[in-house]
Amino acid sequence: MEQREQLAKSLKPHWVWAIAFGSAIGWGAFVLPVDWMGMAGPLGVIIGYSIGALLMILIGVCYGYLIERLPVSGGEFVYSYYGLGRYHAFFCGWFLTLGYMSIVALNASALALLGKFIFPSIVEVGHLYTIAGWKVYAGETILACSALVIFAFLNIRGTSLSGFSQFIFCNGLVGGVILLTIAMFMHPTSSPAHLQPLFNPDKPVIVSILAIVAIAPWAYVGFGNIPQAAEEFDFHPRKSFSLIVTALLCSGLTYSVMIIATGVGMPWTSAVDAGYVWGTGVIVENAYGKIGVSLLTFALLMGIFTGLNGFYVSTSRLLFAMGRAKILPIGFAKLHSKHKTPYMGIFFTMAVTLSAPFFGREALLWVVDMASLGVTIAYFYACFVAYRLFNWSEQPSSQKEQLIVAPWKKFFSLLGVICSSSFFLLLVVPGSPGFLSKPSWIALLVWIALGAIFFLTRFKYYKEIPDEALDQYILGDHQKNDNERPSAPHKPTASATKVTSS
Template identity: 30%
Template sequence: MTTLARKLRITDYFSLGWGTMVGVGWLVVMDDWLMRGGSLGGILGFAIGGILLLPIGYVYGKLVMAMPDASGEVAYTAEVFPQSVSFFTGWMMLLAYFIVCPWEAVAVGRIAAYIVPALDSIELYRVAGKPVYLPHLAIGLCLTGLLTLLNYRGVRLSATFQNWTTFGTLALFVIFVGIGVTHGSTANFSPLFTHTPFISILLVLQIVPYYMTGYESVTKAAEESNPAFRSEGFLRAIWAATIVGFVFYIIVIAAVGFVAPWQKLIGTPFMTAVAFEHALGSRWIVSIILSAALLSLFKVFNGNFVAASRLLFAMGRRGLVDGRLATVHPTNQTPATAILWVGAATSACMFLGSAILVPVSDVGSLASAIGWCAACAAYLCMKPPARERAIALLGALVSIAMVLMKVLPYVPGNFSRWEWLALVLWLVTGILIGHPRGSEENRQSR
């Protein structure tokens, strides 16, 4: 039987983990972050959220070292919980990864139109009052097709693309932040909080799971490690991705708050770029920022594409979804059918436009926290040593708190009826097309 190609190294796993985590939120929705928490509230929200994720990352590292299975949370929960729990966990994590793909495919059109305003033309229709333009669709569909082909042809091609875009993003980030912070004032940080300090930080903490999802994607490519790869590298890659991730967010929020009076820029498209342009009085800095954003978009799209296709493939192998999704290409050694499915579904969802994708993306934040909680709970049930048990318990409690922040009605920023509707529709879809009980034969397979 053909197996997945084993070609990934520790650098590839870092690029996958960090690249899947950090997208273009730092450019596209910076005004939302600052309106939620203020400059200091945003910084503290991501700092606290990132630090609280380290125990969860540790648990994932220990689990993937013991079970290098592409199904990730599905495999971990299957060791100690009923198969229906594994299916639910996997289905939620699939949403967390997959929904990012059409979201990024839509975002690339928006960024391109900011560079070339003429692309905001040929309106096809409106969804929830927001226009869907033909050029935006065309650009997004072309990018989706390119990444589908890249992943179909081989994991080494995909990993090389991920490495170049990841380190290219980091290099451009260092350049524009380094230049930008020579112009600014600490007076621009005001107001430090938009509500009370507690509420400001809480509102930012609610979105941390969505913007920090990705470090655990390392586990989805665990079966594709180079034969010489040492399993400890999984944990190092996960922690490095997590730490670099939340430090990146902290720096970019601090930089925007420093270079310009951020309150006056609320509501402007791509606030991060506008803030730096305001500080330097020049358009060239915007070109650097938009270049970094495009590279970042490519890598987060590709990273989530890899994670979603591997998870779908592994669920098919276990009989939790159609077994044909477990097909491996005989020459390329890639999960070919799962890759084509993710590509086709991404293309279809693009036609919904950003108006529909926003609430579904918010559900992705909840889905991630559920998956993290399930992984920590599974590790606890495996009776690890006392120190590791305490870490797993902390990770589970953090995950539960993140879930409760989204669903409890009296917590500011909780789910709206549209987000509840999106969650219900996703669960119903899973029940209709999935096989929550799996099959005995496939349950025993890796």
């Protein structure tokens, strides 16, 4: 059997927290507060994101269990293989790849949007064409593509460098948010009265809140980067759950603070009616002019940088894991000869996302909306596998499948299954607040068709890989836990005694 490449253990706990927190915040907290208030009102947004954070923590409980058991690159791809077999792993990995790549591309497009607001005379140069009502300029495509190339090479240079950089970017982000919030509250024209009405008066309160809860999988998706980096922890994977919870709570607090900081500066209904391209930017500029915009721009840049860097890490690790599993060409499983990073996955991510700025922001948003469905599917797989891993109580000795007796873990895993299923239904049930738009459904069908074509071309080879070999490729030394593994469709059920766990 060929040698299995492994990533070096070089990520410190605070770097991993920064990868999760910074990837969750990204650019949305600084660009979209006015749009979100238009959906639900200030309090509706805060309640929606708070509920979303709590629901994601329930899902995070499942991730904590699985990371401790399977601390290898690949995250949900690995978990779905471990619990349900190779074909489910392909399905999960395919959708998750799209979700991660879309977020890399969207962060690059947010940089172009920022450039249009700050330096329109430079960025809005060389009009190329208009797509879905969005004017695409050569200046913005150069800016976005440059960022994608720079962060690709940053990640290739080493995991320690990207982890340390992420921590620095997060410190800048937090500092910028704190200074901006204090400044907005201190301005003489700011007033808490501007937050009235607290909910969107044109919609029922519950509908408004659910519309925000529906986008929680996208808003908090950064915590899913922790399992992707698990193979590189220089600490015990048991600590991952506390890092997930802390990152989610900090993310929810940051979203709420930015809603309040934006809302107190100007009546939010007026900002919504004005239809600003960047409502938060206009409100801060009205209060503090170029100095205020510079502070907001700094915080936004840190958010964009953390999103780009964090999702380059997670996407490349997912592709690396799929390469080791022989789903993707073997080149994806190779490490850089000097820096020991999964350089093929990084280059591939860069190559694919470099095309995104040329499609315009509106078209890209359709893909990202659809990609949130893929991320939700990955959440479900992780929670369902965790649920199958545990048992409510000891079974009769005739039971052939060995499971861990852990009723509380099984209960929380069940809650995770319910939460992830609810997120999925909010996106696909007609009439629900988060129902995908028609263009997003078209993009989804295109991605499914591409996946089907790719799967059919690899099916014969993938099917013929022996179970033992595939276990070694995907799980490595952690296949030793196989006696505590739910029986998967591709494996015979093993007889064993019960194991009790607290």
